Amino acid sequence: MAATPSWLGRGGLGLGCGFRAxxxxxxxxxxxxxxxxxxxxxxxxxxxxxxPGALVLLLWLVLLAGQAVVEGAQGRRRVARWPWWHPAVLAAVGGGLAVSWVLRLTGLV
Incomplete structure (x- = not known):
């Protein structure tokens, strides 16, 4: 993202959203x-x-990437589960994305 020229995003060269299409x-x-x-x-x-929902999802994905780096450096998987795999965290991330989507559809965000 940092190396992408700013003109590329304005040129409409991307595939776009299939769902929106x-x-x-x-x-x-x-x-x-x-x-x-x-x-x-x-x-x-x-x-x-x-x-907002994508921001929460991206932050969660950064945690997963950090987990992969730590486990890769150690050469083994961690025995105890990482806290961001807790069902409540997964529900919060998924729920945040869903709520954000509904609010954007209704024009409240």
């Missing part, structure tokens, strides 16, 4: 690319404005 509505992850770009630039407010 079929239904005319944004998918739960629409705005995710803008969220990533804003995070790379350090603009948390713009990342939140682009898609």
């Amino acid at each position: 079929l239904t005319g509505m944004p998918c739960p992850l629409c705005g995710g690319t803008h969220t990533c770009a804003a995070l790379v630039q350090g603009d948390w407010a713009a990342a939140w404005a682009a898609n």
Whole structure:
């Protein structure tokens, strides 16, 4: 994302959202690319404005990547489960994405 030229995003060269093309509505992850770009630039407010649910999902994915790095460096999987795999955390991430999507569909966010 950091190395992508700014003109590429404005040129409409991407594939776009298949869900939006079929239904005319944004998918739960629409705005995710803008969220990533804003995070790379350090603009948390713009990342939140682009898609709050995607921001939560991206932060959770960073935890998973960190887990992979730690386990790879140790050369083994951790015996105890990492806390972000707890069912309550998974429900919060999935629920946050769903709530964010519904709020964007209704125009409240």
